Amino acid sequence: MFFSFKNDPYIAVIGDIKESKRIENRSEVQKKLKQVLEEINEKYINDISSKFMITLGDEFQGLLCNGSNIMDIISEIERKMYPVKIRFGIGVGTITTDVNKEMSVGADGPAYYKARNAIETLKDNENKKQTNAADIRIEVEGDNQAITIMINTILLLLTVIKESWSDRQREIIWDMLKHQDSQINVAKRFKIKQPAVQKSLSKGKYYAYKDALDTIVKALAEIRR
Structure with missing residues (x-):
């Protein structure tokens, strides 16, 4: 057991586009984000409460009932929105208001x-100009400080690798993460030799x-209502 909860928790996700004011085609980016979120809502319907x-021009949020696919x-939002960069805040805890399946705005709680x-x-x-500041962070309600620190440390290291x-x-x-198959199949999709895939x-x-990612996934999969 990684986590301990007194009540069945929800998982709130808030996403925020980095340096959005510097993006020249903001309307196109927001249109694309809306489409990506609609695809997420359809694909992961069983995970979404x-x-x-989109809640503000540069922010979006959603509420999950389990952490298996978070x-x-x-990752899917990151891939589809790239090269636009997004920071993600994950909050695990209770919700004190009614939960509307169709709209996350209006819900409130820890x-x-x-x-x-x-x-x-x-x-x-980021404002402190910390080297390799993380782009994903989790905070958890209750007595879960040790596992929260561990996960955030891993998330920071993942950011360092990605950068x-x-x-x-x-x-x-x-492509490898998306398809979860062999280097040979990746090579076929890119029309390159397998050793080139191995090198990359x-x-x-x-x-x-x-x-490292699998470790986080295993821990977050424990969180469910």
């Missing part, structure tokens, strides 16, 4: 407070990244 939706959801605090902490770290990727390494690693995976520290 309140659908993901990293897949975040889960959202934690997610908001996670986002603000990420922003503060080291070349464009080609990113394409190949994201090795230089991009794919297997260390995947092991």
Whole structure:
């Protein structure tokens, strides 16, 4: 057991586009984000208590009833929105208001407070010009400090690895994560030789990244209503 809860928790996710005011085609980015969130809502319908939706011009949020696919959801949003960069605050805790399946706006409680605090902490770290500040942070209600620190440390290390990727390494690693199959199949999709895939995976520290990601996924899968 990684976590301990007195009540059945929800998982609130708040996403925030980085440096959004510097984006020239903001309306197109927001249109694309809306489409991506609609795809997430359809694909992960069994995990979602309140659908993901844009709440402000540069922010969006959603509410999950279990953590099994949260990293897949975040990764899919990252992939589809790239090169736009997004920070994610994850809050685990109770919801004190009614939960509307169709609309996450209006819900309130510790889960959202934690997610908001996670986002603000990420922003503060970026403003302090910390080297390799994380782009995902989790905060958890209750007596779960040790596991929360561990997960946030791993999330920081994942960010460090991601920031080291070349464009080609990113394409190949994201393809590998998306399809979960062999290097040979990746090579076929990219129309390159298998050793080139192996080289990109090795230089991009794919297997260390995947092991660390799997650890987080295993821990978050415990969280469910």
